[in-house]
Amino acid sequence: MIFEQISTGGCQSYLVGCDETHSAVLIDPAQQQVDHYLGLAARGGLRIRYLIDTHTHADHFSASRELSEQLGATVVMHRLSPAPFADLRLEDGEILRVGAMRIQARHTPGHTLDSMCLLVEDRVFTGDTLLIGGTGRTDLPTGDASALFDSLFNVVLKLEPETKVFPAHDYKGQSSSTIAAEIETNPRLQARDRSQFVTMMQHLNLSAPTHLTEALRTNMSGGKTISHLLSEAAAMISFVSMKELEERIAKGVLEFILLDVREKDAYESGHVPGAMHLPRGQLELRVNTDLPDPTRRILVVCEVGYISTLAAATLRGLGYAHATALDGGMKAWREGKLPITTGATP
Numbered sequence: 001m002i003f004e005q006i007s008t009g010g011c012q013s014y015l016v017g018c019d020e021t022h023s024a025v026l027i028d029p030a031q032q033q034v035d036h037y038l039g040l041a042a043r044g045g046l047r048i049r050y051l052i053d054t055h056t057h058a059d060h061f062s063a064s065r066e067l068s069e070q071l072g073a074t075v076v077m078h079r080l081s082p083a084p085f086a087d088l089r090l091e092d093g094e095i096l097r098v099g100a101m102r103i104q105a106r107h108t109p110g111h112t113l114d115s116m117c118l119l120v121e122d123r124v125f126t127g128d129t130l131l132i133g134g135t136g137r138t139d140l141p142t143g144d145a146s147a148l149f150d151s152l153f154n155v156v157l158k159l160e161p162e163t164k165v166f167p168a169h170d171y172k173g174q175s176s177s178t179i180a181a182e183i184e185t186n187p188r189l190q191a192r193d194r195s196q197f198v199t200m201m202q203h204l205n206l207s208a209p210t211h212l213t214e215a216l217r218t219n220m221s222g223g224k225t226i227s228h229l230l231s232e233a234a235a236m237i238s239f240v241s242m243k244e245l246e247e248r249i250a251k252g253v254l255e256f257i258l259l260d261v262r263e264k265d266a267y268e269s270g271h272v273p274g275a276m277h278l279p280r281g282q283l284e285l286r287v288n289t290d291l292p293d294p295t296r297r298i299l300v301v302c303e304v305g306y307i308s309t310l311a312a313a314t315l316r317g318l319g320y321a322h323a324t325a326l327d328g329g330m331k332a333w334r335e336g337k338l339p340i341t342t343g344a345t346p
């Protein structure tokens with residue numbers, strides 16, 4: 001078996017390949033690691049056939065959909081997954097053949113209704129059902145402590161004691177464990193009575209994961225994250241540094257149409273000298289009248305640099321081939337004590 005464990009903060013993902021055929025699967029891929037996965041697969045001569053999410057993640061952004069578009073690979077989830085982009089939905093016990101390797105799915109609801117563990121040779125990928133020294137939480141959407149009790153004690157912990165455990169999360173730098181070690185030392189597994197276990201899980205008082213609503217929105221719908229949207233826009237345009245803009249203003253040779261896309265109040269309370277005002281919300285409606293020459297260089301400015309990136313990408317899409325954005329924004333411009341003019345558009 002070819003095996004790579006990739007950590008992103010506390011999130012763990014796995015590239016697992018057949019060493020005879022070099023077919024591979026990616027388990028729980030995260031968006032920040034897309035280039036890393038592709039690099040690892042290329043270096044190992046692997047073809048990724050399946051992208052498997054062990055469950056609907058509430059705390060990281062799944063890269064399955066994006067990678068499936070790039071690689072033509074099949075997105076695999078449990079039958080009960082709400083994600084509309086899953087191509088193949090597994091039932092308990094079903095097997096994927098990946099070259100000579102067999103991956104068996106076990107339905108292990110509890111952390112979420114669609115959680116599954118994946119058995120491959122000497123190891124089990126436990127998702128958030130069983131963690132090293134812990135278990136997945138059961139207080140997020142579709143979580144169920146009683147179901148987790150059954151999944152742990154009647155399925156996962158019945159695996160061979162020497163089975164290696166690879167979870168979807170580990171925050172303590174431990175890369176793996178075994179079923180025997182978890183039975184022995186995992187504090188959550190010491191409550192062997194269902195009601196005791198359920199009471200313990202209901203009183204953990206955990207704080208909500210960061211990006212909970214965004215992670216659920218994107219992982220359940222296949223929609224984009226905000227940072228994905230911004231990086232796509234940034235890849236379509238070029239940027240001008242604040243230093244260059246400052247120097248051009250000092251020399252009086254701007255050569256750009258400087259376009260401030262913030263709201264009216266923000267613009268009037270202080271803008272770069274010579275900047276024209278066209279709020280982002282009215283951009284598409286007013287370009288034909290306000291920016292009649294699509295061959296001009298345009299430099300878009302906003303408060304922190306995100307909206308200007310989106311606006312410059314929109315302008316490129318509308319045919320303004322020389323639209324760029326400021327690498328920074330008015331917040332940094334003010335903090336740098338750079339020249340500012342107040343009042344309405346001249």
Ligand SMILES: [Fe+2]
Nearest residue numbers: 056057058128
């Ligand atoms: Fe999770």
